[in-house]
Amino acid sequence: MKKIIISIALCLSSVIYSNDENLFTDPLISSQPEIIKSILESEKTSQDFNDLLSLINETDEIYGSLSERLNNGGKIVIFFDPAHGKLPGGKWQGETTFRMSSAGLPEEIYSILLSRKLYNLLKKNKYIEVKTTDDFMEVLENRSETYKNITFTQTMKLAKESKAFMVIASHLNNVGMLSKAEGLANIRGIHLVYSESGRAYLSHITNVQSGFLTLYNRYDPTGFTGMIANYFKKEMLSYGYKFNNWKQGAVADDRFLYFANFPLSLMFESGFISNPIEEEFLRNEKNQDEIALSQYNAIINAIDEKFGVDLTENSISKSKTQFDILTLIKLSKMVNYYTSKTDLVKAANICTLMDKNFKSSRFETSTEPYREIKNRILSANYHMNTASANASKKRYSAARYSLQKAFNSLGKNPYYYPVRAEIAARYKALTGRNIRRSMHYGDAANVDNYYETEFPYLGCQRENHSPTSPFILIVRSNQTLEEAVNLSIAPNDKYCSKILDSLRKARATGYTTQKRYLAKKKRYINVRIKRSYPVRFTEGIYIVQFNSNMSVRRAEKVKIVPFDPKRFQNQEYFKNSSLAVKEKDKSL
Numbered sequence: 001m002k003k004i005i006i007s008i009a010l011c012l013s014s015v016i017y018s019n020d021e022n023l024f025t026d027p028l029i030s031s032q033p034e035i036i037k038s039i040l041e042s043e044k045t046s047q048d049f050n051d052l053l054s055l056i057n058e059t060d061e062i063y064g065s066l067s068e069r070l071n072n073g074g075k076i077v078i079f080f081d082p083a084h085g086k087l088p089g090g091k092w093q094g095e096t097t098f099r100m101s102s103a104g105l106p107e108e109i110y111s112i113l114l115s116r117k118l119y120n121l122l123k124k125n126k127y128i129e130v131k132t133t134d135d136f137m138e139v140l141e142n143r144s145e146t147y148k149n150i151t152f153t154q155t156m157k158l159a160k161e162s163k164a165f166m167v168i169a170s171h172l173n174n175v176g177m178l179s180k181a182e183g184l185a186n187i188r189g190i191h192l193v194y195s196e197s198g199r200a201y202l203s204h205i206t207n208v209q210s211g212f213l214t215l216y217n218r219y220d221p222t223g224f225t226g227m228i229a230n231y232f233k234k235e236m237l238s239y240g241y242k243f244n245n246w247k248q249g250a251v252a253d254d255r256f257l258y259f260a261n262f263p264l265s266l267m268f269e270s271g272f273i274s275n276p277i278e279e280e281f282l283r284n285e286k287n288q289d290e291i292a293l294s295q296y297n298a299i300i301n302a303i304d305e306k307f308g309v310d311l312t313e314n315s316i317s318k319s320k321t322q323f324d325i326l327t328l329i330k331l332s333k334m335v336n337y338y339t340s341k342t343d344l345v346k347a348a349n350i351c352t353l354m355d356k357n358f359k360s361s362r363f364e365t366s367t368e369p370y371r372e373i374k375n376r377i378l379s380a381n382y383h384m385n386t387a388s389a390n391a392s393k394k395r396y397s398a399a400r401y402s403l404q405k406a407f408n409s410l411g412k413n414p415y416y417y418p419v420r421a422e423i424a425a426r427y428k429a430l431t432g433r434n435i436r437r438s439m440h441y442g443d444a445a446n447v448d449n450y451y452e453t454e455f456p457y458l459g460c461q462r463e464n465h466s467p468t469s470p471f472i473l474i475v476r477s478n479q480t481l482e483e484a485v486n487l488s489i490a491p492n493d494k495y496c497s498k499i500l501d502s503l504r505k506a507r508a509t510g511y512t513t514q515k516r517y518l519a520k521k522k523r524y525i526n527v528r529i530k531r532s533y534p535v536r537f538t539e540g541i542y543i544v545q546f547n548s549n550m551s552v553r554r555a556e557k558v559k560i561v562p563f564d565p566k567r568f569q570n571q572e573y574f575k576n577s578s579l580a581v582k583e584k585d586k587s588l
């Protein structure tokens, strides 16, 4: 550590006092590959020079000369990021964010079990040191059952301070509340579900999720974390476990700040605790052991493959220096450094260098996201420059428009947070107003809004239903239409056969698009065509409305419907069918 401080101090003084020739004879710099030297060369008079140099030194210190360092008692530090944790109020984050198991346990309970298993394997390896927060370490050491939640920003800070080689986390997966029967179990069929705000719905759950998956860092240019995901998958398959459908269990992820700022990072998602069968499976200690062992082996094998050190050996044989890997880590840190400072042309130039040197190499796929980063930041940069030019000519509305374009061109990805913050600040300075942010996924998924637009006629509220107000008709698997009608509508004898007859003739309207040739314009256009088709009452939820003569006015299949007796009639759930035989209450 001291040595690095001295060398940085030396370099600083070189910038100030000596000529450039001397600077590049510094062994720390002269030993760097050409591509890195060329970047330093172009920055030698800038303040950025020292920051870049410390990024380079930090990378060499953590990832360089591994075999020598490990044989001399050095360790590879793995930072274990706690999965969620207790919130200031004392509840597990799993409870407050609907990450509960089908048996009602928060995600953290299972994460603790699996994290301890993996920790015990890592701890036994003399070349590895696990670091984490103090309270999570107590949990890993089996001395405590509780730990605090920390933000991804804190995780990154702690990982950097502990000079971590990589960051891992052991999570369990879950599904949205509208896919969980009675608020807990993700099982097939028609069930009562609750939204996150506590509203009840009847939902036809067809999407049942299961299987493990690994979220690895999409911005890892070395392919190391993707390799861990794939090795893990291979081991798990050899035990007979199944991967989740999403990218076949190995997902290149960029949704977390975590991934934007720490090149070698990943999250294991070892199964769906929302699935009762999988939860039962995860409770089994033998299965937990096999999962943790697969994770451990995957990490060890990928370190061997990518960094050339076999951590299962008693003494590490000398590996070839992995220049390519080190260079890629340095380059990715530099792109991130300049992007964070909104120095976008410099960031793009480094992407170009990465592309030139690695596009036709074994790193072609893992460096692919940097081509996307380059395009996005150059586009944002172009619009920002246009905005500045317009503003200086007092064309304020054009400037505002360009800033909004720059902002939108970066999407919602956390990688560009600092750039978006800079654009938003400029927008505010120019207009005095906040920039318009694009809609979040969460907004689009607002079921209440969705129903308002999809079924405007459901807005009517009725205390007393008449035969013409809408019914919820539920058809379960292996149920005839007659059985379904008897349960949901329970019509009296007078209407029974008429209703069945009407439903069998029911038709719904839908739209299809067709290509049509326009002779005048000499081209094809898409035309929307209204079609009427017979409704087949297969398994599902239907909103049915009759005319006063009991013919079907509307019969529509829906995935989900508000559980609301004021809006709907349904004998099974609400006991409010206006067509049902009114039985005298015989109970005492």
Ligand SMILES: [Zn+2]
Residues within 6 Å of the ligand: 083, 084, 099, 107, 171, 172
């Ligand atoms: Zn989680």
